[in-house]
Amino acid sequence: MVQQDLQLNDGSRVAVIGGGPAGSFFSFFLLDIARRIDLDIHVDIYEPRDFSRPGPIGCNMCGGIISESLVQMLAAEGLILPLTVVQRGIDSYTLHMDVGSVRIDTPVAEKRIAAVTRGPGPRDLKEIKWDSFDGYLQKLAMEMGACVINKRVREITWEDGAPSGAGRPWLRAGKDFSDAYDLLVFATGVNAAAQNLLRNLDTAYESPQTTKTFIQEYFLGEKVIAEALGSSMHVFLLDIPRLEFAAIIPKGDYVTVCLLGEDVDQELVNEFLNTPEVKACFPPGWSPEGKSCCCSPRINVTGARHPYGDRFVFVGDCGVTRLYKDGIGAAYRTAKAAATTAVLQGISAESFAEHYYPACRRIENDNLIGRFVFFVTGQIQRRRFTRRAVLRMTEHEQTADPRTRQMSMVLWDTFTGSAPYKEILLRTFGPRFIAQLLGNIAISLTTRQRPESYANEAQGGQSAVIKER
Amino acid sequence: MGAGELGRAFADGEVIIREGDVGDCMFVIQNGQAEVIIGSGTGEVQLNVLGPGAFFGEMAVFERDVRSATVRALGEARVITVDKRNFMRRVHEDPALAFRLVETMSNRIRKLTQRIAELENLCEE
Numbered sequence: 001m002v003q004q005d006l007q008l009n010d011g012s013r014v015a016v017i018g019g020g021p022a023g024s025f026f027s028f029f030l031l032d033i034a035r036r037i038d039l040d041i042h043v044d045i046y047e048p049r050d051f052s053r054p055g056p057i058g059c060n061m062c063g064g065i066i067s068e069s070l071v072q073m074l075a076a077e078g079l080i081l082p083l084t085v086v087q088r089g090i091d092s093y094t095l096h097m098d099v100g101s102v103r104i105d106t107p108v109a110e111k112r113i114a115a116v117t118r119g120p121g122p123r124d125l126k127e128i129k130w131d132s133f134d135g136y137l138q139k140l141a142m143e144m145g146a147c148v149i150n151k152r153v154r155e156i157t158w159e160d161g162a163p164s165g166a167g168r169p170w171l172r173a174g175k176d177f178s179d180a181y182d183l184l185v186f187a188t189g190v191n192a193a194a195q196n197l198l199r200n201l202d203t204a205y206e207s208p209q210t211t212k213t214f215i216q217e218y219f220l221g222e223k224v225i226a227e228a229l230g231s232s233m234h235v236f237l238l239d240i241p242r243l244e245f246a247a248i249i250p251k252g253d254y255v256t257v258c259l260l261g262e263d264v265d266q267e268l269v270n271e272f273l274n275t276p277e278v279k280a281c282f283p284p285g286w287s288p289e290g291k292s293c294c295c296s297p298r299i300n301v302t303g304a305r306h307p308y309g310d311r312f313v314f315v316g317d318c319g320v321t322r323l324y325k326d327g328i329g330a331a332y333r334t335a336k337a338a339a340t341t342a343v344l345q346g347i348s349a350e351s352f353a354e355h356y357y358p359a360c361r362r363i364e365n366d367n368l369i370g371r372f373v374f375f376v377t378g379q380i381q382r383r384r385f386t387r388r389a390v391l392r393m394t395e396h397e398q399t400a401d402p403r404t405r406q407m408s409m410v411l412w413d414t415f416t417g418s419a420p421y422k423e424i425l426l427r428t429f430g431p432r433f434i435a436q437l438l439g440n441i442a443i444s445l446t447t448r449q450r451p452e453s454y455a456n457e458a459q460g461g462q463s464a465v466i467k468e469r
Numbered sequence: 470m471g472a473g474e475l476g477r478a479f480a481d482g483e484v485i486i487r488e489g490d491v492g493d494c495m496f497v498i499q500n501g502q503a504e505v506i507i508g509s510g511t512g513e514v515q516l517n518v519l520g521p522g523a524f525f526g527e528m529a530v531f532e533r534d535v536r537s538a539t540v541r542a543l544g545e546a547r548v549i550t551v552d553k554r555n556f557m558r559r560v561h562e563d564p565a566l567a568f569r570l571v572e573t574m575s576n577r578i579r580k581l582t583q584r585i586a587e588l589e590n591l592c593e594e
Contacts, residue, residue: 033565071475072551073559075497078522078569086473108494108550110477130473222472231472252472333563340565359562419555 006310006348008182010040014342015171015181016146017153017197019047020118021328022316023187024137025335027146033343035144041343043146044181046153046173051135055123058132061191061297062327063215063249063258065090065233066114066133068106068418070329081114085136087252088115088225093233093415095394096277097387102394103232104408111231113416115251122217122254122293130252133328151177156184157200169201169311183347184312185338186319187331190298205314206305208321210298214259214269217293220283225250228283235415237381238275242268244378245324247415248281254292260324264296299327303364308352313338320360323370325417330363370421373414388444393436406433475499476549479542485525488539492529493553498522501546507538517577518543527570530556 008014014030016023027043034041051058066074066081074081089111094103106112116133142148151174159167159180172178186197190210198205220228229250236246243261259269272278273288303320307313315338316331337359338352345351380386390407397405410427413419427433476499479485485503486492498521505517505525516538519525525540530553560566 029565033568036568069555069559072549072555073566075499075549076495076524076551076556076559076566076569078497080497080499080522081475083471083473086475088472089475108477108552110550111475112549114473114475226472336563336565340563362562420558 006351007346008034008039008041008342012041012182013180014041014043014183014185015169015179016043016045016185016187017171018187018189018316018318019045019049019051019138019141019148020134020187020189020316020331021137022189022318022331022335023047023185024134024141024146025332026185026187026315026339027141028137028144029336029339030343031141031144031146033340037343039343043141044179045138045141045146045148046151046171047138047148048150048152049119049134050150051119051132051138052128054119054121054125054128055293056295057119058135059117059119059295061215061295062118063247063256064116064118064133064251065249065326065328065416066116067326067329068112068416070326070332071112071114073329073332079140081116082131082136084131085116085133086114087117087130088231088250089113090115090233090249091231093235093412095391095411095415096234096236096238096281097381097391098238098277099384099388100391100395101277102391102398104394104398104405104412107402107409107412113233115233115249115256117251117254117256121252122219124219124292149173149177153197155200156197182311183342186312186314187316187335189317190300201309201312203309203312204306205309207318208300208304209302211260211262211301212264212296213299214257214264215295215297216257216269216291217254218257218282218286218290219254219292220286222253224283225253225255229255229281233416234281236272236275236277237377237387238272238277239382239384239387240268240271240275243272244374245415246272246278248278260299299324303360303367307360308338308356309349311347313342313347313352313356320363322363322417323367323421324374325370325415329417333359333363366420366422369425373421373425377414385441385444389437389440392444393440396440406430406436474547476547479503479546479548481542481544484539484541485546485548486536486540488536490536492526492536495524495526495530495551495553495556496540496548497524497551499547499549502543503540503546503548504543505538505540509539524551524570524573527574529553 016027023045027045090113091111092103092105118134119132120128153173155172157170159170168180169184170180234248245260247258249256300321307319315335319334321327321330338356341355345355393407397408410424413424498519503519504515507514
């Protein structure tokens with residue numbers, strides 16, 4: 001049941017705090033759905049960053065991967081990522097371990113993962129060749145009718161000091177700007193000091209728990225990247241203490257190095273960058289010292305508690321996001337669920353609880369399974385015989401029918417974030433998968449070296465085994 | 470294909486889906502054009518020409534039937550595949566994802582109805 005005073009009507013005003021993907025997706029879909037039911041809503045996006053400027057001032061600090069599933073869903077929404085934004089289409093990933101490397105191609109042999117930068121590029125960028133992904137989404141929202149206000153929000157209070165939800169939220173931004181809104185949407189991510197804005201709102205919101213990641217950019221040039229890394233995302237499962245996962249993502253003129261782990265610091269980063277597996281991905285003479293830009297953004301390890309209330313809702317990272325992967329995909333899902341709820345169901349806490357929160361809960365529940373999936377991945381990472389078994393099984397699959405490539409698909413979906421963790425886990429329960437994995441573990445325990453003939457055979461497959469150590 | 474291009478490239482005249490084939494995905498045109506045709510050889514009839522952002526093959530997502538028409542590239546075209554399972558999972562979570570499909574399909578029915586009426590008028594004349 002929609003409460004009459006807690007729904008959006010003609011002339012309602014919505015403030016979106018944060019103009020990253022979650023804020024822009026929310027604005028775009030809110031205005032799109034409102035247009036479909038002939039509702040005239042005004043949307044202001046408050047975003048102090050200028051996405052046309054290179055370096056930290058125009059960057060939202062992220063690896064910059066648009067997952068396979070999100071690329072497909074955006075296409076289904078009619079949103080075609082332009083060539084001015086996608087720096088590289090990814091058609092495969094290469095898994096590197098100390099025991100060897102294997103390349104796994106996209107299931108339908110097409111480029112369905114997009115490598116982008118959130119701003120136009122790193123701080124030493126000399127020529128802007130590609131547009132910012134966040135800027136592109138913001139432009140879509142503006143074309144749909146949203147207004148962007150380049151001011152930082154300073155304070156939020158309830159209108160006339162009324163108790164929570166009784167009046168409208170009143171927002172102050174910049175030096176002298178203030179306005180009242182019917183709905184406040186927080187899309188501030190977890191790296192902004194959004195908590196300070198909530199102190200006058202008396203909400204039950206508890207921000208997500210986070211961990212630190214590490215992102216570093218290197219200039220190599222388009223030609224060198226094409227030769228050294230190709231259109232493959234390079235993923236590393238190395239037995240380095242505290243390191244959970246690492247990837248090298250080829251972009252336009254730069255490559256992005258992303259590290260996830262426990263207390264990621266410069267020492268861990270250096271240890272990773274100096275491994276032979278990483279150095280082999282870069283051209284001869286490359287030095288880890290020559291970085292262009294780096295940052296240590298925080299990412300969620302849990303979702304927020306109570307990410308909604310009367311007249312306000314949290315979307316994207318400051319609400320709930322997927323564990324370690326596909327943060328932009330989660331921003332799309334939560335933003336759209338919140339926008340659909342606000343237009344069609346209302347803006348009360350009850351409406352958000354009933355119609356928006358289930359979308360968050362689905363992601364949260366899947367993250368619990370994700371934790372187990374990453375625990376198992378960690379166990380594989382720490383044992384040489386399991387690493388060899390995974391490599392061997394994956395290598396064998398590359399010469400087989402693509403539909404039977406079970407380990408390849410499990411790894412693909414785990415590392416690209418293309419499928420829910422539940423689906424990935426269920427696939428590993430299949431008797432054929434278990435039998436093949438146990439067989440490969442047995443062989444890995446009993447043999448030291450792979451027969452040379454197999455190595456040659458594997459080279460002829462659709463996906464290449466790069467080498468085995 | 471440029472480094473930033475997504476999907477799969479088709480040459481001019483290359484068939485993307487063929488009438489009568491079994492399908493389990495739909496497609497969205499990223500770049501270029503594709504023509505929808507029915508029949509073959511001299512009996513071939515062009516039903517529609519689709520441009521960037523347009524989708525086709527959606528019937529295979531909703532029905533368990535063969536492709537109802539052939540779609541081939543008109544000039545060089547780039548097309549992205551949308552998996553049935555991935556799409557249906559998202560529609561289950563977010564029925565609003567189907568708004569655009571329903572809108573486009575409704576628009577196509579309107580055009581076809583108009584065309585049938587025109588053809589009936591021609592026959593009567």
